[in-house]
Amino acid sequence: MNDRPLVDKFLKTRSERAFTTLYRAKTPRLYQVALRLTAHDQHRAEELIQEMWIIAVKKLAGFEWRSELMTWLTGILINLSRREKKQNAGELAAQETWQGDWVEEDEEPAFTTDDLEIAMDQLSPGYRRVVILHDIEGYRHKEIAAMLDLNEGTSKSQLHHARKVLRQYLIKGKDKNTRP
Amino acid sequence: MKEELSNYEKKIFGRLKREEQPPADLEKRIVEQLKSDHLITSNTYKMNPIIKWVAASAAAVLLFFTGNYMGKQTIEKQGIDPNRGYMLILHEDDQFKPGDPQEMYQEYGAWMQDTMSKGIAMTGHELKNEADIVDARQHVEHLDENSARKTTGYFILEAESLEVALQVARSNPHIKYGGTIEVKQYMVR
Numbered sequence: 134m135n136d137r138p139l140v141d142k143f144l145k146t147r148s149e150r151a152f153t154t155l156y157r158a159k160t161p162r163l164y165q166v167a168l169r170l171t172a173h174d175q176h177r178a179e180e181l182i183q184e185m186w187i188i189a190v191k192k193l194a195g196f197e198w199r200s201e202l203m204t205w206l207t208g209i210l211i212n213l214s215r216r217e218k219k220q221n222a223g224e225l226a227a228q229e230t231w232q233g234d235w236v237e238e239d240e241e242p243a244f245t246t247d248d249l250e251i252a253m254d255q256l257s258p259g260y261r262r263v264v265i266l267h268d269i270e271g272y273r274h275k276e277i278a279a280m281l282d283l284n285e286g287t288s289k290s291q292l293h294h295a296r297k298v299l300r301q302y303l304i305k306g307k308d309k310n311t312r313p
Numbered sequence: 314m315k316e317e318l319s320n321y322e323k324k325i326f327g328r329l330k331r332e333e334q335p336p337a338d339l340e341k342r343i344v345e346q347l348k349s350d351h352l353i354t355s356n357t358y359k360m361n362p363i364i365k366w367v368a369a370s371a372a373a374v375l376l377f378f379t380g381n382y383m384g385k386q387t388i389e390k391q392g393i394d395p396n397r398g399y400m401l402i403l404h405e406d407d408q409f410k411p412g413d414p415q416e417m418y419q420e421y422g423a424w425m426q427d428t429m430s431k432g433i434a435m436t437g438h439e440l441k442n443e444a445d446i447v448d449a450r451q452h453v454e455h456l457d458e459n460s461a462r463k464t465t466g467y468f469i470l471e472a473e474s475l476e477v478a479l480q481v482a483r484s485n486p487h488i489k490y491g492g493t494i495e496v497k498q499y500m501v502r
Contacts, residue, residue, distance in 0.1 A: 161335065165333040168333060186343050249326070293316050296316070296318070
């Protein structure tokens with residue numbers, strides 16, 4: 134989608150109407166990302182979206198179209214969520230050192246989208262971010278690295294570990310459901 | 314341990330929802346904050362007096378030359394907010410009795426000026442009496458200018474409520490000359 138006309142119109146008029154057109158075009162997808170980033174904490178997701186738009190409107194005139202508008206907005210959103218989560222570093226450290234048995238290669242998981250959402254909610258924020266960005270939103274490691282200010286190798290490594298942990302949560306959830 | 318997602322995992326990831334409509338009041342909160350931070354301006358549109366005069370004159374000139382009843386363009390500046398959008402569709406049948414073109418010209422000019430001076434953004438256009446109707450069989454039925462019922466113009470306007478839109482319609486000279494105006498509200502999903 135070509136977002137330039139929307140952005141140009143907004144920058145030209147700075148009107149409420151031009152903003153709401155832009156807002157309505159972009160927010161449903163970003164709100165879904167925000168819900169996942171916050172493990173479906175609706176209140177926090179709304180706060181993130183609000184903060185994101187305030188920052189975006191302030192910086193939009195300087196946006197140079199080196200990426201898609203959605204990528205740029207997602208980057209703002211992701212970094213707002215990161216800043217917040219750094220304040221809860223204890224939780225992050227505890228979860229990111231998950232140790233457990235890995236899924237065997239020939240074991241075919243059977244899970245639903247609901248199971249996947251629940252398992253992702255349990256991931257540490259760092260792992261959740263990279264899974265959301267890569268496996269759901271379809272960003273490449275290069276883009277993720279730019280958004281999160283990492284190098285590509287770190288992004289790949291994080292995704293590798295995040296998937297392992299995610300599979301563990303999926304199995305754990307499956308066991309919980311199948312046990313009497 | 315495999316690093317890549319299996320086909321099954323890809324399939325489930327692919328089925329995840331990509332969008333979620335945010336609560337309606339979130340937009341309002343953000344807009345209010347942007348306004349209070351002076352980052353955006355309100356929708357209230359103050360029409361430049363010169364533009365207003367030109368718009369009214371353009372409408373009047375069109376009216377005069379068509380010998381019909383309706384003006385053309387008023388405000389096209391910022392589009393219409395769908396939540397406040399209404400369409401006025403002007404119909405005529407054999408009850409429609411056009412008056413003196415000069416009088417109609419003055420009436421329509423005054424009506425448009427009056428409507429716009431109330432801050433109601435509006436655009437519109439006269440339509441030809443003839444029409445072509447296409448159906449599922451790709452058949453085209455031509456209605457000539459002598460058809461019993463004609464759709465001869467429209468206005469799109471932005472109004473606070475249906476009642477305001479109805480007031481705008483009631484005050485349109487088209488009614489006085491025996492025409493009818495259909496008022497339709499935008500559907501917003």
